[in-house]
Amino acid sequence: MDKQKDIKPWETVSSKYLIQRPWLTARRDVLRMPDGKLVPEYYVLEYPTWVNIIAITTEGKYLLVRQYRHALGIVEYELCAGTMDAKDATPLDAAKRELLEETGYAGGEWTELTALSANPTSMNNLNHTFIAKGVEKVSSQHLDETEEITVHLFTLQELIDLLRRDEMKQSLMVAPLWRYIAENHLL
Amino acid sequence: MDKQKDIKPWETVSSKYLIQRPWLTARRDVLRMPDGKLVPEYYVLEYPTWVNIIAITTEGKYLLVRQYRHALGIVEYELCAGTMDAKDATPLDAAKRELLEETGYAGGEWTELTALSANPTSMNNLNHTFIAKGVEKVSSQHLDETEEITVHLFTLQELIDLLRRDEMKQSLMVAPLWRYIAENHLL
Numbered sequence: 241m242d243k244q245k246d247i248k249p250w251e252t253v254s255s256k257y258l259i260q261r262p263w264l265t266a267r268r269d270v271l272r273m274p275d276g277k278l279v280p281e282y283y284v285l286e287y288p289t290w291v292n293i294i295a296i297t298t299e300g301k302y303l304l305v306r307q308y309r310h311a312l313g314i315v316e317y318e319l320c321a322g323t324m325d326a327k328d329a330t331p332l333d334a335a336k337r338e339l340l341e342e343t344g345y346a347g348g349e350w351t352e353l354t355a356l357s358a359n360p361t362s363m364n365n366l367n368h369t370f371i372a373k374g375v376e377k378v379s380s381q382h383l384d385e386t387e388e389i390t391v392h393l394f395t396l397q398e399l400i401d402l403l404r405r406d407e408m409k410q411s412l413m414v415a416p417l418w419r420y421i422a423e424n425h426l427l
Numbered sequence: 428m429d430k431q432k433d434i435k436p437w438e439t440v441s442s443k444y445l446i447q448r449p450w451l452t453a454r455r456d457v458l459r460m461p462d463g464k465l466v467p468e469y470y471v472l473e474y475p476t477w478v479n480i481i482a483i484t485t486e487g488k489y490l491l492v493r494q495y496r497h498a499l500g501i502v503e504y505e506l507c508a509g510t511m512d513a514k515d516a517t518p519l520d521a522a523k524r525e526l527l528e529e530t531g532y533a534g535g536e537w538t539e540l541t542a543l544s545a546n547p548t549s550m551n552n553l554n555h556t557f558i559a560k561g562v563e564k565v566s567s568q569h570l571d572e573t574e575e576i577t578v579h580l581f582t583l584q585e586l587i588d589l590l591r592r593d594e595m596k597q598s599l600m601v602a603p604l605w606r607y608i609a610e611n612h613l614l
Contacts, residue, residue, distance in 0.1 A: 247495050247502045247575060258446060264453065264470040264549075266446075271497060279573050283451040284498045285472070308434050309547035310458060311471045315434045316547065357596040358545040360496035360503065362451075366596070386466050388434060403606070409544040409553070411598040418605035419590070427609050 248274045258283075283362060290367040291335040292321035292413055294353070294420055295345060295375045301393035303375065305342055308388065312409060317392065317402060319369075319413040331368040339372065341382045343391045348374035354416050369416035396426060435461045445470075470549060477554040478522040479508035479600055481540070481607055482532060482562045488580035490562065492529055495575065499596060504579065504589060506556075506600040518555040526559065528569045530578045535561035541603050556603035583613060 253270040265286040271279040295303040304317045322338030324331055332350060340346050350373075355366045383389060394402065400421065408414055421427055440457040452473040458466040482490040491504045509525030511518055519537060527533050537560075542553045570576060581589065587608065595601055608614055 245577075247493055247577060249495055249500060249502065250497055259453075261468065261470075263468065266451065266453065269497070273573065273575060275575075277572065281448065281450065282497060283448075306434055308436055310437055310456070310469060311549050311551045312544055312547035312553075313436060313551075314547060315436065354593055354601075355596075356593070356598040356601055357499055358550075358598055360499035360501060360596050362498050363545075364498045364500075366499075367598070385464065386460065388460060388462075390432075390434060406541055406543070409542075409547050411543040411545055411554070411602040414541075414543055415598040415602035415605060418602060418609050422605050422609035422614050425612075425614065427612065 250274065250279070253278070285363050287363060287365040289324040289331055289334070289365055290321065290412070291324060291331050291338060291370065292319040292367060293335050293339050293370050293372050294416060295320060295339055295343070295372040297345070297393065298374050298376055301395060302399045303343055303345060304392045304394055306390045306392060314409065316410070317408055318410055319417070321413070332370060335368070335370045339375070340379065342387070342389055344377050344379045344381050345375040346378045347376050348372045354419060356412055356415055358412055367412045371420065400427065437461065437466070440465070472550050474550060474552040476511040476518055476521070476552055477508065477599070478511060478518050478525060478557065479506040479554060480522050480526050480557050480559050481603060482507060482526055482530070482559040484532070484580065485561050485563055488582060489586045490530055490532060491579045491581055493577045493579060501596065503597070504595055505597055506604070508600070519557060522555070522557045526562070527566065529576055531564050531566045531568050532562040533565045534563050535559045541606060543599055543602055545599055554599045558607065587614065
């Protein structure tokens with residue numbers, strides 16, 4: 241590609257918060273495009289860093305959680321996931337904490353697979369996906385007051401069948417799972 | 428799984444819009460969990476149906492677009508994508524329209540691969556991904572006033588390298604691409 245002509249970032253002219261609550265922070269930016277055109281109303285949603293985990297037990301089972309997702313109105317199987325908070329030094333720390341809290345599993349070998357965005361147009365955060373190989377149950381769940389989560393062990397084939405039936409909807413989980421399957425030639 | 432004990436949907440007690448603009452519609456719901464606990468502040472973002480396209484030319488090249496994504500502050504390669512609007516009878520119609528408008532390509536054999544959510548916790552819409560095999564350039568781009576998009580042809584290997592370098596961040600695009608790669612044994 242001719243780098244001279246590459247697309248350039250747009251300039252932020254002004255920025256104003258509409259709402260700043262723990263579960264929704266939204267601002268309206270006024271932007272100027274490189275050709276000078278003004279974009280008077282561009283909305284950005286601010287979120288903390290997110291994490292999720294492809295956790296595989298010592299027996300080779302894939303650890304999924306099941307919960308209600310209200311915006312889409314569905315109960316679905318998902319990867320264990322959560323939000324990085326003040327007590328987490330790194331996304332990896334957040335991922336280990338969330339896996340232990342939501343499932344009671346810990347241990348194993350951890351590597352980061354990918355960092356993706358739910359929507360870079362409107363959301364300012366990334367989600368980091370870790371692979372945790374060889375996790376074991378070490379405690380019971382420790383859920384927040386408004387968390388209602390059950391824990392499930394899937395074989396690889398059951399997980400692939402679930403993905404092929406489009407029953408896991410959350411693209412931040414589906415993307416790293418298909419990458420893991422493709423890169424490890426598991427199909 | 429014991430279906431008797433499966434997770435149940437939560438009840439919506441009340442719902443109030445905070446903002447209803449073309450690019451941001453947000454409401455605050457009060458929910459009641461199955462055990463009776465109230466969730467006083469649950470935010471839902473409403474969006475129309477989205478579409479994106481894995482478009483492959485008659486020469487076997489993958490059609491990507493490049494544009495600035497302000498929330499994350501990055502310029503990135505993406506699949507051609509867009510929003511279903513009043514003139515589209517189906518997501519497929521929207522996908523064909525967006526491909527023609529953003530890239531000037533049309534034709535080929537179209538199939539739907541998957542329908543995913545950017546985040547079923549907070550967003551109420553789905554994104555449909557189509558595979559379009561054998562598209563050809565039939566016209567110039569027809570962009571909206573605030574669209575600034577360049578069109579690029581990638582070989583399969585260049586596309587896989589891009590994905591492996593985590594340079595495409597949008598999980599609604601990365602997920603179907605890795606699925607397509609895995610299911611067609613392209614790695």
